[in-house]
Amino acid sequence: MFSIFPIKGNVTAPNGFYCDGVNVGMRKGNDGDVAFIRSDALCDISAVFTTNRFCAAPIVHFKNYPTGFQTNFLLINAKNANAMTGSKGVEDINTIFSKLNRTEVVNPVMSSTGVIGYRLNIDKIVSAFEMFDFDAKNHEKLARAIMTTDSFEKQLAFDVVMHDGSSFKIGAVCKGAGMINPAMATMLCFVTTDAAIPKSDMDELLHEAAGQSFNRISVDGDTSTNDTLMLMANKTSGAYNKEAFREALNTITFNLAMMILKDGEGATKLVSFEVKGAKSLEDAQKASMALSNSLLVKTALFGEDPNWGRIASTIGASGIECDEELLTIHYDDLLIYSHEFRELDKEREEKAYAIMKQESFKVVCDLGLGEYSYKSYGCDLSYDYVKINAEYRT
Numbered sequence: 001m002f003s004i005f006p007i008k009g010n011v012t013a014p015n016g017f018y019c020d021g022v023n024v025g026m027r028k029g030n031d032g033d034v035a036f037i038r039s040d041a042l043c044d045i046s047a048v049f050t051t052n053r054f055c056a057a058p059i060v061h062f063k064n065y066p067t068g069f070q071t072n073f074l075l076i077n078a079k080n081a082n083a084m085t086g087s088k089g090v091e092d093i094n095t096i097f098s099k100l101n102r103t104e105v106v107n108p109v110m111s112s113t114g115v116i117g118y119r120l121n122i123d124k125i126v127s128a129f130e131m132f133d134f135d136a137k138n139h140e141k142l143a144r145a146i147m148t149t150d151s152f153e154k155q156l157a158f159d160v161v162m163h164d165g166s167s168f169k170i171g172a173v174c175k176g177a178g179m180i181n182p183a184m185a186t187m188l189c190f191v192t193t194d195a196a197i198p199k200s201d202m203d204e205l206l207h208e209a210a211g212q213s214f215n216r217i218s219v220d221g222d223t224s225t226n227d228t229l230m231l232m233a234n235k236t237s238g239a240y241n242k243e244a245f246r247e248a249l250n251t252i253t254f255n256l257a258m259m260i261l262k263d264g265e266g267a268t269k270l271v272s273f274e275v276k277g278a279k280s281l282e283d284a285q286k287a288s289m290a291l292s293n294s295l296l297v298k299t300a301l302f303g304e305d306p307n308w309g310r311i312a313s314t315i316g317a318s319g320i321e322c323d324e325e326l327l328t329i330h331y332d333d334l335l336i337y338s339h340e341f342r343e344l345d346k347e348r349e350e351k352a353y354a355i356m357k358q359e360s361f362k363v364v365c366d367l368g369l370g371e372y373s374y375k376s377y378g379c380d381l382s383y384d385y386v387k388i389n390a391e392y393r394t
Helices: 057-063 086-098 122-131 139-145 199-212 242-262 281-293 295-302 308-317 346-356 383-390
Strands: 002-006 017-022 034-049 070-077 109-112 154-162 167-175 188-193 228-233 270-278 328-331 334-337 360-366 372-379
Touching: 002 242, 017 139, 034 057, 034 122, 034 139, 034 188, 034 199, 057 086, 057 109, 070 188, 070 228, 086 109, 086 122, 109 228, 139 154, 139 167, 154 242, 167 242, 188 242, 199 228, 199 242, 242 270, 242 372, 270 281, 281 295, 281 308, 281 360, 281 372, 295 308, 295 372, 308 328, 308 334, 308 360, 328 346, 334 346
Parallel strands: 070 109, 188 228, 270 360
Antiparallel strands: 002 154, 017 034, 034 070, 034 228, 154 167, 167 188, 270 372, 328 334, 328 360
């Protein structure tokens, strides 16, 4: 038995973690553009990265460490992805860390977000080392420093208390609003904990958490070169329960994933796409993800058009086994399509319009062929999405 309570502090809520964010001139305004997370004690670290074949330099740098390495320092920068920069991008990271001049730092790692194809401004990033308060718990500054096109900070923390009175804390911060497509992980998300979790459990539960959260969302169907989900555990609480940690981690990652969808560039609606009655889990997943990625479906959501034809055609085009005689489609609990009701009458169309005007609703497609189901999540595609991304560098 255990209880989970929300607390403040995101990554600094667990014992022994610190963070700060500063502006070194890469971003206009007062928000930071370089940040850090550090721990007093060495941390086991587990990560899930993008499946994009052009992994950014920070991911390559991370993978150059030996398996099972520990760290106590993470550096993050915005405005520059350090992606498609070749071996020089990794060399630049090593150069930056060589100037950190903090003997207590062990195996530092880096994460970056921003424009692809440009090398880091080493001098500007290194200047942050003189500006950081390394003993601060400025979690709000961290949350804002890692943002790109985000419109709000995304952060959560929990205190997890077991029946014997022992407890541990887990906290997280993430960024993401565009270039979001499930592919092992998505966006940047950093999770800290003082739970005494074994490294093997970290790897298992982090992959599981990614699968039920970030891997199920899509803003625009694009997979970034920098996608990172990272868990750091300093184990200083001495407390741990696997099921309690699983629930806390899954709750944090799922809620952060929903924040990303809500903040999808120009998004006005958050919609779940459940495909059930499939012959296999693979079919259910393929069809569900096709719906959450479809541009035609996304624009129909934005236009509040209850045209079930876009839903049906996307399922048919996904390549799965399906039959129009067996298919049913519901918006929330309203039947939109079945082989007996192929045309919307006035009453049902009006009810469908009312559902689609909501900020969130569900689309449920029953294939009528088997017992497997899968649910993914998406948002609409608005005029603002085009404007934001057309002007991304300007």
